Amino acid sequence: MNKPWQTKWPERLSYGLSDAADNLVFQMMTTYLLFFYTDVYGLTASAAAILFVVARLADVVESLVIGLMIDRTHSKWGKSRPFFLWYALPYVIFAILTFVTPPFGDNGKLVWAYVTYLGLGFLYTAVNLPITSILPTMTENDQEQTVLGVIRQFCGSSVQIIVAVFTLPLVALFGHGNQQRGFLLTIVLFGAISLILIWNTFIHVRERFTNPEHAHQSWRAVSGMLKQNKPWLVISVVILLYWLTTAIKNQTTIYYFKYIQNNEQLVPYANAFTFAALIGVLLIVRFSNRWGKKRTMLTGILVAAVGQLILSLGAVGNLLPVIFTGTLINSVGNGLIIGLVSIMIADTIRYGMAMGIQAEGILASTDDFGVNVGLGLGGLITAGLFHLSGYAANHAQNGATQHMILLNYAWLPLILYVVMFAVLLLYNERELQAKIQPDTQD
Incomplete structure (x- = not known):
């Protein structure tokens, strides 16, 4: 029989708002940072591409390091919870510094970009990874974990959409024609709100279920468990593919409307349709209770792919109503996918606990690893394809660059959804549930 519920609504909302806090900055990174670097800050597309490669190589190590730090933490607050207290302020400071345009020469500005962006990547992992790692320690009730994951993603997705829609209007409002000033004041506003929300999470959430005998194992024992945790391996690849898809599409959206539609002001309207992700x-609670989490996520991938196909056809024909319709359908599917990620990672953590x-x-580091590497590769x-095609910031683009913009905005994400679907078919949910909830099996 499933365990009784342990959390109350103040804790559930505070847990969900942690993801909202992180996404105030994260969505700025995924949607506008490449544009900021090339069209506002002054980096070339090739320099930005190399920066993203270096940052992602660093993130491969950072996710593992933060995961190990959590597993080695002994504090009166638990293993994951203190990270919200310790790293919130540095995270916000580096977020603001990343959007500062210093009065340096080209080399100095490039160094500044490396220091601030690499620092921001590490600190983002330090405040975001604990959101996933703390979930299975808050409650042992499977349905309650699903509800907590849905609340988290609802809050996170809401803020993602708000940032995507309102960032450029805020930049225009604060900058009065100066985008450097506008981006900086916008991230200051988002950062201040983020800081309050992350500290609020620290105050209200609790770690209740930690087994002292299982909590601090040797790396040899942990690595052995990882090799046997096949559901974790599969969902890790799915997460990476999802964020690679998201990065390629989101980062190209502003370029598509600026250089192909010749109307940058359409970006907030296009992003407004992503509210459908909510x-x-x-729908996750209803669908997952009826179909299970794997089938629900497969449905989400299929819906997202159909929406992406409609968007692609609209982009080829320059048909805005078709593009917006495709965006809406695609967003519904994305909501089903991303809303299940932390919940399914929590299941793989419990699967590891069943192995002792x-x-x-470490297991939760998959989420941030997938986010960081997916964003970096995206x-x-x-940026690499733009550079190869001869992209020139703030100028009319040649035919090759327009082709690359269309490829990134429309067709590459569609291909990746197909690959994502195929990978998730390998996820053995029946075996996992039999291990973590043996009392519910026949």
């Missing part, structure tokens, strides 16, 4: 998130190894930090692909 529909997908809210509680390594929530930035590399986008």
Whole structure:
């Protein structure tokens, strides 16, 4: 029989708002940082591409390091919870510094970009990874974990959409024609709100279920568990593919409307249709209870792919109503996918616990690893293809660059959804549930 519920609404909302806090900065990074670097800050597309490669190589190490730090943490607050207190302020400071345009020469500005962006990547992992790692320690009730994951994603997705829609209007409002000033004041506003929300999470959430005998195992024991945790391996690849898809599409959206539609002001309207992701998130509890989490995520991928196909056809024909319709359908599917990520990672953590190894930090690092590497590869692909095609910031683009913009905005994400679907078919949910909830099996 499933365990009784342990959390109350103040804790549930505070947990969900942690993802909202992180996404105030994260969405600025995924959607506008490449544009900021090339069209506002003054980096070339090739320099930005190399920066993203270096940052992602660093993130490969950072996710593992933060995961190990969580698993090695002994504090009166638990293993994951203190990270919200310790790293919130540095995270916000580096977020603001990343959007500062210093009065340096080209080399000095490039160094500044490396220092601030690499620092921001590490600190983002330090405040975001604990959101996933703390979930299975808050409650042992499977349905409650699903509800907590849905609340988290609803809050996170809401803020993602708000940032995507309102960033450029805020930049225009604060900058009065000066985009450097506008981006800086916008991130200051987002950062201040983020800081308050992350500290609020620290105050209200609790770690209740930590087994002292399983909580601090040797790396040899942990690595052995990882090799046997096949559901974790599969969902890790799915997460990476999802964020690679998201990065390629989101980073190209502003370029598509600026250089192909010749109307940068359409970006907030296009992003407004991503509010439909909240529909997908809210459907998770109903669908997962009826179909299971794997089938629900497969449905999300299929819906997202159909929406992306419609968007692609609209982009080829320059048909805005078709593009917006495709964006709406695609967003519903994305809501189903991303809303299940932390929940399914929590299941793989519990799967590891059933093997006698509680390594929530390492297992949860998959989420941030996928986010960081997916974003980095997406930035590399986008910036690299732009560079090869002869992209010139703030000028009319040649035919090759327009082709690359269309490829990144429309067709590459569609291909990646197909690959994502195929990978998730390998996820053995029946075996996992039999291990973590043996009392519910026949």
